[in-house]
Amino acid sequence: MNYPNGRKRRPLQRVNREIKNHKYSNRGMSLEEDINTTNEYYLAHNQAVVHKKPTPVQVVRVHYPQRSAAVITEAYYKQASTTDYNGLYRGKYIDFEAKETKNKTRFPLANIHEHQIAHMEQIINHGGISFIIIRFSSYNETYLLETEKLLPFWYDLFKRGKKSISYETIRDEAHLIPLKFQARVDYLSVIDKLYFTK
Amino acid sequence: MNYPNGRKRRPLQRVNREIKNHKYSNRGMSLEEDINTTNEYYLAHNQAVVHKKPTPVQVVRVHYPQRSAAVITEAYYKQASTTDYNGLYRGKYIDFEAKETKNKTRFPLANIHEHQIAHMEQIINHGGISFIIIRFSSYNETYLLETEKLLPFWYDLFKRGKKSISYETIRDEAHLIPLKFQARVDYLSVIDKLYFTK
Numbered sequence: 367m368n369y370p371n372g373r374k375r376r377p378l379q380r381v382n383r384e385i386k387n388h389k390y391s392n393r394g395m396s397l398e399e400d401i402n403t404t405n406e407y408y409l410a411h412n413q414a415v416v417h418k419k420p421t422p423v424q425v426v427r428v429h430y431p432q433r434s435a436a437v438i439t440e441a442y443y444k445q446a447s448t449t450d451y452n453g454l455y456r457g458k459y460i461d462f463e464a465k466e467t468k469n470k471t472r473f474p475l476a477n478i479h480e481h482q483i484a485h486m487e488q489i490i491n492h493g494g495i496s497f498i499i500i501r502f503s504s505y506n507e508t509y510l511l512e513t514e515k516l517l518p519f520w521y522d523l524f525k526r527g528k529k530s531i532s533y534e535t536i537r538d539e540a541h542l543i544p545l546k547f548q549a550r551v552d553y554l555s556v557i558d559k560l561y562f563t564k
Numbered sequence: 565m566n567y568p569n570g571r572k573r574r575p576l577q578r579v580n581r582e583i584k585n586h587k588y589s590n591r592g593m594s595l596e597e598d599i600n601t602t603n604e605y606y607l608a609h610n611q612a613v614v615h616k617k618p619t620p621v622q623v624v625r626v627h628y629p630q631r632s633a634a635v636i637t638e639a640y641y642k643q644a645s646t647t648d649y650n651g652l653y654r655g656k657y658i659d660f661e662a663k664e665t666k667n668k669t670r671f672p673l674a675n676i677h678e679h680q681i682a683h684m685e686q687i688i689n690h691g692g693i694s695f696i697i698i699r700f701s702s703y704n705e706t707y708l709l710e711t712e713k714l715l716p717f718w719y720d721l722f723k724r725g726k727k728s729i730s731y732e733t734i735r736d737e738a739h740l741i742p743l744k745f746q747a748r749v750d751y752l753s754v755i756d757k758l759y760f761t762k
Contacts, residue, residue, distance in 0.1 A: 409686070414690070415687060415692075417645070419617050420617060420618040420619065420620035420621065420642075421618065421621070421623075422618035423619070423623070423636065423639070425619075425621075435640055435641070436640070437639075437640065438621065438638070440635065440636070440637065441621070441635075441636040442633055442635065443633070443634060443636070447615070448615050453657075454659075454691070454692045455690070456690075456691070457690065459651075459652040459655075459656070459657040459692075461652075488607070488613045489652060491610075492612070492613050492655065493655030494613075494652045494655070
């Protein structure tokens with residue numbers, strides 16, 4: 367890849383961060399990569415317009431070298447105030463978050479932040495389609511759980527101290543997303559069944 | 565403001581960048597600030613859920629100090645592949661870009677990138693509401709121009725070498741957005757008239 371200053375550079379530290387993220391926050395890159403690939407496929411085939419939002423960064427210091435692009439020399443990752451993905455499908459607003467866990471028995475609710483839950487609630491109140499994509503990486507199973515179903519778990523279980531949803535509950539309540547060759551996480555096939563066949 | 569490393573710091577370079585942006589790309593911060601304030605007002609009054617997307621940054625190098633937050637030590641601004649704002653209003657997907665110009669006679673089309681035009685076209689093809697907000701800062705006038713009206717200017721004029729839209733054309737074809745005390749750029753009042761009264 368070429369950076370604006372003309373040098374070629376392997377973003378090694380970025381790879382390290384991805385590994386770190388994967389280990390400590392259960393946010394694996396492979397689910398994210400699969401969803402990005404899926405969204406590119408949907409866009410190329412004129413099925414939907416869905417993009418991942420950029421990671422929010424608080425820029426503190428920028429250096430302006432002569433005759434080359436501005437270099438950010440000090441910045442910090444910020445917590446996202448909304449979800450990672452949103453877009454447009456069959457005339458409807460869709461909005462979702464994606465989380466991966468290595469846990470074999472439960473999905474930890476601490477993976478989702480309170481302001482993200484608030485955002486997801488606003489979306490359904492305003493007539494949008496909102497859901498979460500959950501991957502159990504040990505089983506390579508990816509599920510779609512509607513926000514309407516997630517909220518009772520969040521309010522009832524989380525507030526009583528049960529900080530996770532069991533794998534069995536996800537398997538029973540959520541919808542298994544077919545993994546395909548091109549649309550690797552074909553979530554629109556689930557959306558079709560849930561929201562467009564009535 | 566407190567940064568994750570616990571120091572207080574005035575982001576001076578950031579202010580410089582804002583001034584620089586304002587000068588060289590006609591992207592003033594005040595329109596952006598006005599729209600952000602307006603969106604906060606809409607959200608607080610349960611009218612719409614619209615957020616600005618984070619500025620995309622290509623992170624190259626990250627430092628992980630012990631016992632404190634990761635510091636990005638080398639990163640570059642990337643060009644946005646979509647528009648700056650999107651969200652949900654009255655069950656509909658809305659998506660827009662905002663541009664400010666100091667020019668008194670014309671709005672330079674070079675302010676909008678080709679892939680942003682492609683994105684805006686995809687949005688209307690998929691049934692979303694797409695538009696651009698243009699401020700002539702010399703007159704303190706802010707206009708909403710639907711993508712359906714922008715596209716012919718882009719294709720006909722831009723490709724023939726006319727790289728701007730005249731102020732008079734904007735005044736005639738676009739819709740003046742009322743500037744209010746709280747919803748400073750009350751664009752939803754225009755959206756109501758254009759899309760919800762038929």
